[in-house]
Amino acid sequence: MKKLINRPENVVAESLAGLVAAHSDLLTLSQNPLFVAWKDAPVSGKVGIISGGGSGHEPLHVGYVGRGMLDAACPGDVFTSPTPDQIEAATRAVDSGAGVLHVIKNYTGDVMNFELAAELCQAEGIQVETVLVDDDVAVKDSLYTAGRRGVGATVLVEKICGAAAEQGHKLSAVAAIGKEVNQRTRSIGIALTSCTVPAAGKPTFEIGDQEMEFGIGIHGEPGRSRMQIKTARDVVRMMTEEVVRDLPFQSGDSVIALVNGMGGTPLIELYLVFGEMIEVCREKGINVVRPLVGNYITALEMAGCSITLLKADDRLLTLWDAPVHTAGLRWGR
Amino acid sequence: MKKLINRPENVVAESLAGLVAAHSDLLTLSQNPLFVAWKDAPVSGKVGIISGGGSGHEPLHVGYVGRGMLDAACPGDVFTSPTPDQIEAATRAVDSGAGVLHVIKNYTGDVMNFELAAELCQAEGIQVETVLVDDDVAVKDSLYTAGRRGVGATVLVEKICGAAAEQGHKLSAVAAIGKEVNQRTRSIGIALTSCTVPAAGKPTFEIGDQEMEFGIGIHGEPGRSRMQIKTARDVVRMMTEEVVRDLPFQSGDSVIALVNGMGGTPLIELYLVFGEMIEVCREKGINVVRPLVGNYITALEMAGCSITLLKADDRLLTLWDAPVHTAGLRWGR
Numbered sequence: 001m002k003k004l005i006n007r008p009e010n011v012v013a014e015s016l017a018g019l020v021a022a023h024s025d026l027l028t029l030s031q032n033p034l035f036v037a038w039k040d041a042p043v044s045g046k047v048g049i050i051s052g053g054g055s056g057h058e059p060l061h062v063g064y065v066g067r068g069m070l071d072a073a074c075p076g077d078v079f080t081s082p083t084p085d086q087i088e089a090a091t092r093a094v095d096s097g098a099g100v101l102h103v104i105k106n107y108t109g110d111v112m113n114f115e116l117a118a119e120l121c122q123a124e125g126i127q128v129e130t131v132l133v134d135d136d137v138a139v140k141d142s143l144y145t146a147g148r149r150g151v152g153a154t155v156l157v158e159k160i161c162g163a164a165a166e167q168g169h170k171l172s173a174v175a176a177i178g179k180e181v182n183q184r185t186r187s188i189g190i191a192l193t194s195c196t197v198p199a200a201g202k203p204t205f206e207i208g209d210q211e212m213e214f215g216i217g218i219h220g221e222p223g224r225s226r227m228q229i230k231t232a233r234d235v236v237r238m239m240t241e242e243v244v245r246d247l248p249f250q251s252g253d254s255v256i257a258l259v260n261g262m263g264g265t266p267l268i269e270l271y272l273v274f275g276e277m278i279e280v281c282r283e284k285g286i287n288v289v290r291p292l293v294g295n296y297i298t299a300l301e302m303a304g305c306s307i308t309l310l311k312a313d314d315r316l317l318t319l320w321d322a323p324v325h326t327a328g329l330r331w332g333r
Numbered sequence: 334m335k336k337l338i339n340r341p342e343n344v345v346a347e348s349l350a351g352l353v354a355a356h357s358d359l360l361t362l363s364q365n366p367l368f369v370a371w372k373d374a375p376v377s378g379k380v381g382i383i384s385g386g387g388s389g390h391e392p393l394h395v396g397y398v399g400r401g402m403l404d405a406a407c408p409g410d411v412f413t414s415p416t417p418d419q420i421e422a423a424t425r426a427v428d429s430g431a432g433v434l435h436v437i438k439n440y441t442g443d444v445m446n447f448e449l450a451a452e453l454c455q456a457e458g459i460q461v462e463t464v465l466v467d468d469d470v471a472v473k474d475s476l477y478t479a480g481r482r483g484v485g486a487t488v489l490v491e492k493i494c495g496a497a498a499e500q501g502h503k504l505s506a507v508a509a510i511g512k513e514v515n516q517r518t519r520s521i522g523i524a525l526t527s528c529t530v531p532a533a534g535k536p537t538f539e540i541g542d543q544e545m546e547f548g549i550g551i552h553g554e555p556g557r558s559r560m561q562i563k564t565a566r567d568v569v570r571m572m573t574e575e576v577v578r579d580l581p582f583q584s585g586d587s588v589i590a591l592v593n594g595m596g597g598t599p600l601i602e603l604y605l606v607f608g609e610m611i612e613v614c615r616e617k618g619i620n621v622v623r624p625l626v627g628n629y630i631t632a633l634e635m636a637g638c639s640i641t642l643l644k645a646d647d648r649l650l651t652l653w654d655a656p657v658h659t660a661g662l663r664w665g666r
Contacts, residue, residue, distance in 0.1 A: 267391040
């Protein structure tokens with residue numbers, strides 16, 4: 001296992017310490033229970049937004065805490081759900097009285113623990129609403145999930161809900177926008193290599209030198225099929241067509257497109273993938289009006305990428321364009 | 334070779350096409366000769382700034398073209414210098430009459446081709462000044478370089494010179510600031526794995542499962558020594574101490590610190606490295622006043638990182654904080 005770490009059991013705590021030290025103008029760290037919060041939260045009258053999940057997907061979620069996105073994030077251990085007490089404490093910490101939205105990726109453990117935390121918070125008189133993200137078209141029901149997995153759409157839901165909350169929308173409205181974003185978004189991912197969970201010390205799966213996994217999840221869980229490596233052009237066409245067919249996206253649609261690296265694929269390849277994707281979109285009459293290319297929801301050091309398309313309208317684009325200032329996503333200020 | 338590419342010989346052109354498509358609000362692509370330019374260049378009265386070098390270090394340099402940083406960048410093939418005609422054409426394209434600064438990483442091929450291009454431009458009546466970046470403390474004279482190699486300081490020189498040009502400084506002043514930044518900056522890098530140049534199709538170097546390369550260059554060229562992998566704490570202490578000792582940085586110094594990923598190391602590890610680095614700095618009385626953590630000057634998909642410290646003063650911090658809008662670095666607008 002070749003990693004820049006000390007002891008596997010301390011990776012998450014030590015990485016969070018570095019994150020918060022690097023962004024001390026923006027973030028505070030609660031140690032017990034563990035969560036990262038925006039320094040300015042709670043903002044009077046503003047809906048709070050929190051998310052969380054296993055670590056290993058950085059910058060998601062802790063890197064999206066700040067102005068115009070998340071008020072707090074609850075990191076679990078690597079690929080392990082956060083506990084209800086983390087989520088409850090974070091919810092309490094960011095509630096201004098306007099209520100708190102929970103953005104949850106659809107994994108069984110996350111869903112269960114967020115539900116339990118929401119019940120605890122509601123018993124304390126905090127309004128909680130939930131957006132469940134399940135945009136992955138690769139598989140229905142899998143290793144960690146009943147239904148579809150939540151992947152790239154999470155970044156878009158967090159950004160757009162964050163902007164809606166910042167603009168003063170009520171909890172029910174912010175939740176409705178988040179659900180709408182999820183419903184309008186589809187994703188698929190592929191991997192060329194496995195990742196290695198620090199505590200496991202060996203690759204999550206074996207994959208041959210000439211093989212790729214099509215439809216991979218963000219924990220290295222199996223996708224739709226194992227196949228021979230293809231050219232980027234062929235891979236990206238397959239990926240884009242799966243995504244387009246599923247919603248379906250149609251000629252004339254405007255989309256926000258995320259070409260996301262899984263952690264070990266360099267930017268030179270991700271931009272090449274973006275170039276191939278936009279060609280397929282063009283053929284189909286789909287207009288990519290907002291692109292995002294880089295490592296935004298990763299699986300440790302896995303080599304691979306995912307493609308996410310969101311069918312946008314003017315309202316969603318305005319929310320997308322609104323200023324954001326987090327460690328992982330920043331524009332407009 | 335597991336890469337998301339089509340044909341090795343087309344990687345650079347296809348990646349650039351994707352980059353410019355993704356950032357069409359910001360960038361234009363000249364095909365022949367090849368360079369990427371900021372759409373607004375030349376800006377009347379503003380000094381132009383260009384850089385260039387082999388591809389494979391993305392976002393450097395093409396990702397730093399835009400407002401407040403580079404006016405153009407000339408990409409060579411992977412790990413191969415750009416040609417004088419690329420540099421000459423880019424220089425001409427961005428000269429407003431106020432002259433053009435060439436930011437050059439100290440590699441023999443780059444230096445030679447930029448020098449030749451500068452002579453051609455000067456013969457045409459364009460004022461050209463040069464900043465040579467040579468911040469790598471690992472080795473003096475190496476595979477591609479006479480003297481020290483230029484690495485992480487390049488990002489800092491490009492950002493700070495870009496801000497100085499934007500603020501209306503003259504060519505001689507912008508060049509002087511760039512040289513000063515280089516003189517006040519030191520870096521060192523390590524690698525856990527090799528990278529694979531697409532055209533070569535096999536790893537640049539062999540490295541054992543328990544080995545790391547200390548003092549690696551950004552092309553996978555040898556560093557100072559091959560050693561057993563250590564904990565992040567031990568590695569980062571060695572790295573930071575080499576950097577601090579060289580300038581030397583002293584107690585009471587304020588620094589801009591770049592913890593840079595080589596391409597294949599995920600953010601969870603880079604933040605852990607930052608946390609370790611800041612501890613060593615604290616012990617030595619060095620204050621990290623501006624942190625930057627992520628993949629900023631890479632070596633394809635190599636796993637590893639580099640640490641760069643710049644001894645800052647108020648004037649340099651003001652230039653650092655000035656707004657920048659590029660594909661790879663963005664804040665303040």
